[in-house]
Amino acid sequence: MNAVDIRNVKILGVGKYLPKKELTGEEIDQMLGKTLGWAGKNIGVSKRHFVLDETASQMGAFAAKKAVEDAKISVHDIDCIVCASGSMEQPIPCTASLIQKELGLEKSGVPSFDINATCLSFVVALDTISYLVDCGRYKHVLIVSSEVASAALNWKDEKSVALFGDGAAAMVLGKTPEDESSKIIYSKIETYSQGSHLSQVYGGGTKFPPNLKNVKEETMKQFLFYMDGQNLFKMVKKLLPSFMKEMTNKSKHTLEDITIVIPHQASKSGMSLMRKNLKIPEEKWMDIVSNHGNMIAASIPTALCEAIRQKKVKRGDKVLLLGTSAGLSLGGLIFEY
Amino acid sequence: MNAVDIRNVKILGVGKYLPKKELTGEEIDQMLGKTLGWAGKNIGVSKRHFVLDETASQMGAFAAKKAVEDAKISVHDIDCIVCASGSMEQPIPCTASLIQKELGLEKSGVPSFDINATCLSFVVALDTISYLVDCGRYKHVLIVSSEVASAALNWKDEKSVALFGDGAAAMVLGKTPEDESSKIIYSKIETYSQGSHLSQVYGGGTKFPPNLKNVKEETMKQFLFYMDGQNLFKMVKKLLPSFMKEMTNKSKHTLEDITIVIPHQASKSGMSLMRKNLKIPEEKWMDIVSNHGNMIAASIPTALCEAIRQKKVKRGDKVLLLGTSAGLSLGGLIFEY
Incomplete structure (x- = not known):
């Protein structure tokens, strides 16, 4: 273990959001014209959520607010927003900017950008940004992953349809206090x-x-x-x-x-x-x-x-x-x- | 100036690539049915390149090879690839992975991911990744911006058509040697x-x-x-x-x-x-x-x-x-x- 690997950062809070529309395995079976129980037995997913009218940035902001509350800080304490998703809401601008807007921070100037490594986007964002938090560049970074997998599903590919779900999760990352070991x-x-x-x-x-x-x-x-x-x-x-x-x-x-x-x-x-x-x-x-x-x-x-x-x-x-x-x-x- | 701001990193090499198809302002005038000289006079762009058959990852790899050569290292010395573009080649996977493939590094394991802040992607990527280079996490980071603006131009929006161009540029970033001041x-x-x-x-x-x-x-x-x-x-x-x-x-x-x-x-x-x-x-x-x-x-x-x-x-x-x-x-x- 090398000194370069250690970053004195602490997960201050986490939050998640699942879309309003819940779909059981049986409902997926019906939509695909399968025998009831097919999705549960073959795919192993008995429940997932699909967006009804939520956008990725709205889901991201919901999850972010919970993470901010969990961290016992205010949304105004956030000084960097990183969207770490494999899908994007719009090709331009980056989704982090749209999340900033949904959080009511549209006049804040808080730097907002995306890090994308598909399914590993969150891990890569946490890994990368932790160096900046440890160095003191940012104090409270909000990392948000928000995905609308349902938007690009091929309904002829039954296994994918029965596997994927939509939703968002967020984390507030900060520097570890001196007397703590995170x-x-x-x-x-x-x-x-x-x-x-x-x-x-x-x-x-x-x-x-x-x-x-x-x-x-x-x-x-x-x-x-x-x-x-x-x-x-x-x-x-x-x-x-x-x-x-x-x-x-x-x-x-x-x-x-x-x-x-x-x-x-x-x-x-x-x-x-x-x-x-x-x-x-x-x-x-x-x-x-x-x-x-x-x-x-x-x-x-x-x-x-x-x-x-x-x-x-x-x-x-x-x-x-x-x-x-x-x-x-x-x-x-x-x-x- | 705070210590947190300084990062002892050095631009080891740079490179660029412009697509084969060059279009003059006059050619744009003709394509838009304008009087010859319109684009030059009103938009001020007398020349730009549009992709002929090049993909973003191919252009990115061409620019990257020049940057690697300029840095007097081998492509095998690269230990991280960051694609810093406002447009993406495919929604999945990230463009950095496709650039890695074009560089012939498909079996290398070199971490490859995207940082997106639209037109500022390169600046945000350089800013962010510099902390990791300074800390020693990566030794030779390849940052590549490769854009195919022509793919999303609205030909009814004449000013945009006459303004945008395609192309790529790359940089190799490393730690500053002890006796240098970069x-x-x-x-x-x-x-x-x-x-x-x-x-x-x-x-x-x-x-x-x-x-x-x-x-x-x-x-x-x-x-x-x-x-x-x-x-x-x-x-x-x-x-x-x-x-x-x-x-x-x-x-x-x-x-x-x-x-x-x-x-x-x-x-x-x-x-x-x-x-x-x-x-x-x-x-x-x-x-x-x-x-x-x-x-x-x-x-x-x-x-x-x-x-x-x-x-x-x-x-x-x-x-x-x-x-x-x-x-x-x-x-x-x-x-x-």
Whole structure:
């Protein structure tokens, strides 16, 4: 463990928001014309939320207000807003600016920008911005992940429809007070773009713009989420052991030292295989996919929020955030809460 | 000037790439059915490049290779890739991952993620990542801005068509050697989301997804760039003087200390008004908009690249990067080259 790895930062507060519209597995079964019980049995998600009329910035602001309240500060104490989402509300401007507006801070001047590493956006944002908090550049950073996965679902891809959910989670990060021990202990991100095509939304950016006239039904699916789950998992399975080994060696922390692992809620089956592969006991594994679905980058902070709320994590405990994302990236971050 | 502001980082190399297709003002005049000379006279852009078959990641990789060469390192020395663009190549994954692939680093594991603050993405990325370089987390960070502005132009908005250009620029950032004095001296970002609607692409994200069937001609324009230049400039004019005053006070650097100002190449008229408003002499003002157009986030690093190439900046000189962006954000960064 090197001095460069330690950042004396503290999670001052967390919050989450789930959209008003709740959909059970059975409702998804009906929408897809499946036998009742199909989604629950095959996908393992019995409940998720889809936006009704909420935008990503509205959900983000709701979650942010809860995090600010939890941190016992005022929204006016926030001096930096980072949106850490895999999806964006508008192509321009960045979503952080829209969240700032929803928070009523439109005249504040508080710097607002996005950090995007798809499903790992929250981990990368927390990792990156922690150096600025530790150095004193910002005092109370609001990190928000807000995702509307439902906007890009391909309804012909039944497994994706039954897996994903919408929602937001937020965190207020500050410097650790002198007499306390909260800190980031170690973090690591790895990107292997040989897997960049295994999980993607191909169209909608500058390569295949949405402003094409007379888009055919066939090309319309380019704007939707595509995942080759099997090959994605194969690649992760091959990369993860050495990734974890290096984390253990460099952080000088083994699973014994970790109270709970907060994984990306990729899928019920993927998470189960990953947990067994890494020999992580079930009681140290935070699983919220069954009642939230995969919420892209909002998965990890929502699961962390739930772990704290359910008192599975208390001050002094060590937590491992662990995930994979489109890219393909792997990310891990060990912190003392 | 506070210790927190100083980061001992050095620009090790820079590079730029312009697409193969060059378009003169006269060609734009013809395409828009205007009298020859209209674009040159009214917009002040006599030349810009539009992508022919290049993608953002390809352009980014071309610029990156030049920056790596300029830094006299190998592409394999890069240990972090940050894409700092206002537009994205695909909604998923992040563009940095696609740039990594174009660089032939697809099996490297080099962490790759995006930082987005629209036109200020490069300044925010340099500002943010410099703390990690100074702390030793990364040794050679590649920051790449690559923009395909032409993909979202509204051809009925003649001023935008005649103003924007495509292209990419890159920088390799490293720690300053002990006996050298390169450093970031001060940086500041402010976001005022009351202006978030003044410059935007409304559709194409989760609020107004591109996968809508039977999109009408009327709604199609939601996927295109919109700018209320007049009100944008009014807002900037009001905010900029106090922004600059605080920069001067906190950095303890006045325009006297600065060798050259590298502004965002927003527009010929906007830049001219800004320069006069801030009383910056013409010889200290880097203007490339007339032969590059507004290249979104790639404007500032391309102008910096040109300033270095034209020997307007030498080691030891102090440079001010200064810009505005959709959001609305203002950004400034003073460094010793």
